[in-house]
Amino acid sequence: xxxxxxxxxxxxxxxxxxxxxxxxxxxxxxxxxxxxxxxxxxxxxxxxxxxxxxxxxxxxxxxxxxxxxxxxxxxxxxxxxxxxxxxxxxxxxxxxxxxxxxxxxxxxxxxxxxxxxxxxxxxxxxxxxxxxxxxxxxxxxxxxxxxxxxxxxxxxxx
Numbered sequence: 366x367x368x369x370x371x372x373x374x375x376x377x378x379x380x381x382x383x384x385x386x387x388x389x390x391x392x393x394x395x396x397x398x399x400x401x402x403x404x405x406x407x408x409x410x411x412x413x414x415x416x417x418x419x420x421x422x423x424x425x426x427x428x429x430x431x432x433x434x435x436x437x438x439x440x441x442x443x444x445x446x447x448x449x450x451x452x453x454x455x456x457x458x459x460x461x462x463x464x465x466x467x468x469x470x471x472x473x474x475x476x477x478x479x480x481x482x483x484x485x486x487x488x489x490x491x492x493x494x495x496x497x498x499x500x501x502x503x504x505x506x507x508x509x510x511x512x513x514x515x516x517x518x519x520x521x522x523x
């Protein structure tokens with residue numbers, strides 16, 4: 366009965382916060398450019414991981430831009446004034462390494478800081494990424510979201 370009342374209250378009160386543990390979820394909010402916040406582009410094809418990192422960085426005071434494939438990631442990196450790119454290496458349509466190669470050729474985006482965040486622990490891919498100027502090469506399974514945020518904050522001087 367109490368759960369039913371809570372659900373009714375949240376439906377009738379637009380200011381009520383929905384509780385995911387009760388099966389409710391918050392509606393998706395449109396991404397707006399926010400002046401003064403550092404901008405991070407998250408290029409991740411796994412929607413669950415992408416959402417998790419997006420929410421984590423938003424809660425830490427970042428403006429988050431997302432892309433789910435390499436081509437979209439490259440386009441967004443070239444379009445905006447991005448402070449940091451969190452880049453998966455294994456992506457559809459264009460690999461993260463190919464994205465990096467193209468990014469480094471673009472006069473407006475070539476100096477953008479990049480962290481590779483991937484499940485690919487292959488040394489040759491890591492060497493290629495480092496040669497293309499990534500600030501760090503992190504294996505997803507070895508990092509918590511908090512550790513990734515700490516690394517990004519450190520590289521951006523926050």
